[in-house]
Amino acid sequence: MSDIRQQIADLGASFFTRRLTFGRTGNISVRASDRILLTPTGASLGSLDPDALSVIDLDGTHVDGPKPSKEGFLHAAVYRSRPGAGAVIHLHSTYSVAVSCLDGLDSAAALPPLTAYYVMRVGRLPLLPYHAPGDSSLRETAEHVARDHHAFLLANHGPVVAGADLAAAADAVEELEETARLFLLLQGHRTRPLTAEQVTALGATR
Ligand SMILES: O=C(CO)COP(=O)(O)O
Numbered sequence: 585m586s587d588i589r590q591q592i593a594d595l596g597a598s599f600f601t602r603r604l605t606f607g608r609t610g611n612i613s614v615r616a617s618d619r620i621l622l623t624p625t626g627a628s629l630g631s632l633d634p635d636a637l638s639v640i641d642l643d644g645t646h647v648d649g650p651k652p653s654k655e656g657f658l659h660a661a662v663y664r665s666r667p668g669a670g671a672v673i674h675l676h677s678t679y680s681v682a683v684s685c686l687d688g689l690d691s692a693a694a695l696p697p698l699t700a701y702y703v704m705r706v707g708r709l710p711l712l713p714y715h716a717p718g719d720s721s722l723r724e725t726a727e728h729v730a731r732d733h734h735a736f737l738l739a740n741h742g743p744v745v746a747g748a749d750l751a752a753a754a755d756a757v758e759e760l761e762e763t764a765r766l767f768l769l770l771q772g773h774r775t776r777p778l779t780a781e782q783v784t785a786l787g788a789t790r
């Protein structure tokens with residue numbers, strides 16, 4: 585567990601240094617059986633103390649350590665719906681947040697399948713309606729959506745991504761951010777996303 589604590593702190597610092605989140609935004613968690621190790625509320629991911637992480641249970645109840653992230657309920661909802669998920673990451677990464685503020689997005693798939701790696705790492709990205717940060721009335725929607733999707737976008741807020749472990753979740757949230765950037769770069773350009781057949785074929789190689 586102490587190794588995992590260090591991994592959370594190192595990943596947070598890596599995100600922060602690369603400006604994938606900033607200030608005191610974003611949160612990271614790892615599941616160990618029925619306990620969730622989670623970043624505390626109000627912490628900068630750039631300077632996490634591995635010995636000062638919060639522990640919550642799968643209901644989102646605070647069990648140990650400092651006061652947990654206000655999005656702990658969201659992390660817990662994702663773990664309840666995805667038994668294979670070992671890590672969850674939420675960031676305020678700029679291009680993903682920019683996309684989450686656009687009008688007229690397809691709420692079933694906020695980004696088109698622009699590249700193979702987007703399909704392989706993120707898949708289909710639902711857009712969840714705006715709620716204030718920490719508003720636990722998003723719990724049921726998140727739990728429902730997470731059954732079929734390991735990544736989703738919170739409107740006017742940012743991405744939430746799960747993975748089998750921290751590395752997989754980080755991979756997915758980084759791919760999502762770069763695809764959001766591509767999507768915005770391509771605004772006003774005639775664009776040819778992957779076809780449905782190409783997306784389906786990637787299922788076999790994922
Ligand atoms: O990103 C955040 C809220 O959505 C940060 O909140 P916490 O500091 O409580 O984790």
Ligand SMILES: [Zn+2]
Pocket residue numbers: 609610674675676717741742
């Ligand atoms: Zn947030």
